[in-house]
Amino acid sequence: MSDCKEEPRAPRSTWISQVKTPADAGAIGATVTANIDGQDVKVPMGTTILEAAVKLGIRIPTLCNHADLCVAGVCRVCVVDVEGQRTLQVACAYPIAQPIKVRTHTAKVRNARRHVIDLILSDHYGECYCCARNNNCELQSLAKEYGVDFYRFGHPDKAKYEVDRSSYAVLRDMNKCVLCRRCVRTCIDLQEVGVLEVAHRSHKSKVETFMDKPLGEVICINCGQCINRCPTGALRANDPTYEVWAAIDDPTKHVVIQTAPSPRSAIGECFGLPPGTPMTYQMNTALRYCGFDKVFDTNFTADLTILEEGTELLLRLKKALVDGDKSVKLPQFTSCSPGWVKYIEHFHPDMLDHLSTAKSPQQMFGTLIKTYYAKLNNIDPANIVSVAVMPCSAKKFECNRPEMTSSGYKDVDFGLTCRETAQMISEAGIHLPDIPKSDFDDPFGTATGSGVIFGATGGVMESALRTVIELVTGKKVEQFYDHADIVPIRGFDGVRYAEIQIPDVGPVPDLLKRYFNDWNWLKGATVKVGVCHGTANAKRVLENIRAGGKFAECHFIEFMACPGGCLGGGGQPIPTSPEIRKARANAIYSEDSAYKVRKSHDNPAIWDIYNKFLTDGPCGHISHKLLHTHYTARGKYIIVV
Amino acid sequence: MLITDRERLRDDIAGWAGRYGRERSSLLPILQEIQKKYRRVSDHAMQIVADLLGIHPIEVYGVASFYSFLSLTRQGKYVIRLCRTISCDMAGKESVAQQLRNDLGIGFGQTTPDGMFTLEWANCLGMCDQGPAMLVNDKVYTQVTPQQVNDIIEQCRRAVSVFATHNKEH
Known part of the structure; x- marks a missing residue:
């Protein structure tokens, strides 16, 4: 008690906040030594304890922390003991500003962490074995890690909230929410869409939409990035596997499935393989084993998209440059990403004319299956059930758009995410890595490398450029870019810009003769293109265009709603991080370089379909009816009644 | 909401945004002004504010x-907040509360049908030595007795009655 006099009751923690003068005055921004569990590590000033621990290979458990998001420090799972501090500190939000000593697993720390987990569980309704995230849940693994064997503070036996099933894409079950705010940071900071935010205060606080409206009625673009970052099963995709199984089990139905390029590079993760293990041909076998009658490659329509979108671009350029038509909107925007399409419909409805009218590859394929393929094989389109494996949750919304019925039926009946596909495959008793490979079904055959790279950001642009350059110059792309890799537009920079010279022009290919007599108007021109991924970056680019900046002079801009492009989509395996996305991108690009045919217009099946079915060529009357669409100006006003 | 009402709301908010600036930090003062004039922050108002900022x-x-001083539903002209923390509780807040319920005919968290009064709990008004404490709009009443409750309510009613307006005009 004697030292009570010397130690004032003012918080002890204030003592330590007086930063001791560093050894030399210029040390700000210099390195500092942190001692964690007896090991020294030199880190730049301002590094968090968590980052320093990762450097040393020391594991500190986290829940609210995420590599893609800003620091929140709300879950308190990562508490550590910092010498000299009265209370435990959160490792993820403690910047090291002076030499410190940290202990990461003292009795106090272990007890505190266990308490935090027990408290979260006391408000976490639901049983693990009937949860979509069973075996892939961060809360579950934390509970295991900290040996939770009983509910110290009880466990709710009744659901507090109804599950929100109003959205085609995303399901919200707030009973499982642990208030880590990852979805909030994803939606507001990463994507800048602003659907979810914590409302109310204290024990009443809850992640809500505007005025707590159902998700289907607010301005959500369905990108599903929140699903990828949710540590528990509070957010998940709207799962149609029951309906798909029912269709497979119905003998009168002809069930076909198309697989997009991105899930192939990621589905292995659901079976314990490292990220970036291509599983394309194993997946074909597995899907046939599940009972799908035909397995097609979405890349075929990715190639078709390139021809349609590329022709549309050339037509727009001609109208604007040669005919002087002022009503033509340039730059042209890509329309493959349904999240991006809904984003622009909501937030920039006045710029919809920039958007290419070409449908996304998924919807093009859906239309062709119920028209071309049905006719070819004498199947009543009413009996065809068309399923799509996509890396995307927004595709579930897209296939339910009322305008997506140009075949006379619902073009694509169900969109499956990569996770749901993995679920179906394992339900059929298959361990994916162990089964033999098999190829895609005809008549669409194997596509080109250009289709494959649609999965990565910059891929659509690269494919389009490969085709446009060859169609216009009549020379091989390899003459301009080594191995036809248009490297300037690759990578993960949020916004990229490139200029492509057209020094010389060649003859007009037969396919485009109906529109163009010669290419002379393009001689010596510079094609300016832009690439961006993530709607936050899309917002930057659109603002730049409005302000008349660099991107206003572009001719063609690729937009992807998800960070990293489709390979980081909301339907991809969980978790996601910059490293994982990089590994998936590497898999996609290596698969591209392995293809013999790497340019969309060299795909023989494409020529086949233009000769036999879409007889008036790209952007012709038939293709306009089947492969193009229109958009709705939605605006961002939320009606509350 | 009528279009004229919407336009009035938009003009008001634009005026306040002009006064307080269009930074994130202007959000609270603007919301307070909205609350003061319209007795609620409506969904429409929130979207206008968001758009402007x-x-x-x-x-x-x-x-x-x-914030509990911002309300999503329309509040009464007089918002009565009774402190429910321990000092006021020991000083006899419950009998004051009962008197309020009786006189107004509503429970806590409710608004009278004529839109005059809203009754709410408050958590500590900082008047612990003079409990029970009560806040009527911006005015603090301390050491409130059930007898005073009647007077306070009557004062409020009189301030907006027909006679009050009549007197003002003359």
């Missing part, structure tokens, strides 16, 4: 739902 409506909603 360049933030998402959901962020405005997060703020508006956080």
Whole structure:
């Protein structure tokens, strides 16, 4: 008690906040030594304890922390003991500003962490074995890690909230929410869409939409990035596997499935393989084993998209440059990403004319299956059930758009995410890595490398450029870019810009003769293109265009709603991080370089379909009816009644 | 909401945004002005504010739902907040509360049908030595007795009655 006099009751923690003068005055921004569990590590000033621990290979458990998001420090799972501090500190939000000593697993720390987990569980309704995230849940693994064997503070036996099933894409079950705010940071900071935010205060606080409206009625673009970052099963995709199984089990139905390029590079993760293990041909076998009658490659329509979108671009350029038509909107925007399409419909409805009218590859394929393929094989389109494996949750919304019925039926009946596909495959008793490979079904055959790279950001642009350059110059792309890799537009920079010279022009290919007599108007021109991924970056680019900046002079801009492009989509395996996305991108690009045919217009099946079915060529009357669409100006006003 | 009402709301908010600036930090003063004039922060108002400040409506909603002096539903002309923390409780807040319920005919968290009074709990008004404490709009009443409750309510009623307006005009 004697030292009570010397130690004032003012918080002890204030003592330590007086930063001791560093050894030399210029040390700000210099390195500092942190001692964690007896090991020294030199880190730049301002590094968090968590980052320093990762450097040393020391594991500190986290829940609210995420590599893609800003620091929140709300879950308190990562508490550590910092010498000299009265209370435990959160490792993820403690910047090291002076030499410190940290202990990461003292009795106090272990007890505190266990308490935090027990408290979260006391408000976490639901049983693990009937949860979509069973075996892939961060809360579950934390509970295991900290040996939770009983509910110290009880466990709710009744659901507090109804599950929100109003959205085609995303399901919200707030009973499982642990208030880590990852979805909030994803939606507001990463994507800048602003659907979810914590409302109310204290024990009443809850992640809500505007005025707590159902998700289907607010301005959500369905990108599903929140699903990828949710540590528990509070957010998940709207799962149609029951309906798909029912269709497979119905003998009168002809069930076909198309697989997009991105899930192939990621589905292995659901079976314990490292990220970036291509599983394309194993997946074909597995899907046939599940009972799908035909397995097609979405890349075929990715190639078709390139021809349609590329022709549309050339037509727009001609109208604007040669005919002087002022009503033509340039730059042209890509329309493959349904999240991006809904984003622009909501937030920039006045710029919809920039958007290419070409449908996304998924919807093009859906239309062709119920028209071309049905006719070819004498199947009543009413009996065809068309399923799509996509890396995307927004595709579930897209296939339910009322305008997506140009075949006379619902073009694509169900969109499956990569996770749901993995679920179906394992339900059929298959361990994916162990089964033999098999190829895609005809008549669409194997596509080109250009289709494959649609999965990565910059891929659509690269494919389009490969085709446009060859169609216009009549020379091989390899003459301009080594191995036809248009490297300037690759990578993960949020916004990229490139200029492509057209020094010389060649003859007009037969396919485009109906529109163009010669290419002379393009001689010596510079094609300016832009690439961006993530709607936050899309917002930057659109603002730049409005302000008349660099991107206003572009001719063609690729937009992807998800960070990293489709390979980081909301339907991809969980978790996601910059490293994982990089590994998936590497898999996609290596698969591209392995293809013999790497340019969309060299795909023989494409020529086949233009000769036999879409007889008036790209952007012709038939293709306009089947492969193009229109958009709705939605605006961002939320009606509350 | 009538279009004229919407336009009035938009003009008001634009005026306040002009006064307080269009930064994120202007959000609270603008919301307070809205609350003062319209007795609520409506969903429509929140979306206008968000639009003017360049933030998402959901962020405005997060703020508006956080503070208890901002209300999403329309409050009465007089908001009576009775302190329910321990000192006021020991000083006899319950009998004051009962008197309020009786006189107004509503429970806590409710608004009278004529839109005059809203009754709410408050958590400590900082008047612990003079409990029970009560806040009527901006005015603090201390050491409130059940007898005074009647007078306070009557004062409020009289201040907006026909006679009050009549007197003012002459």
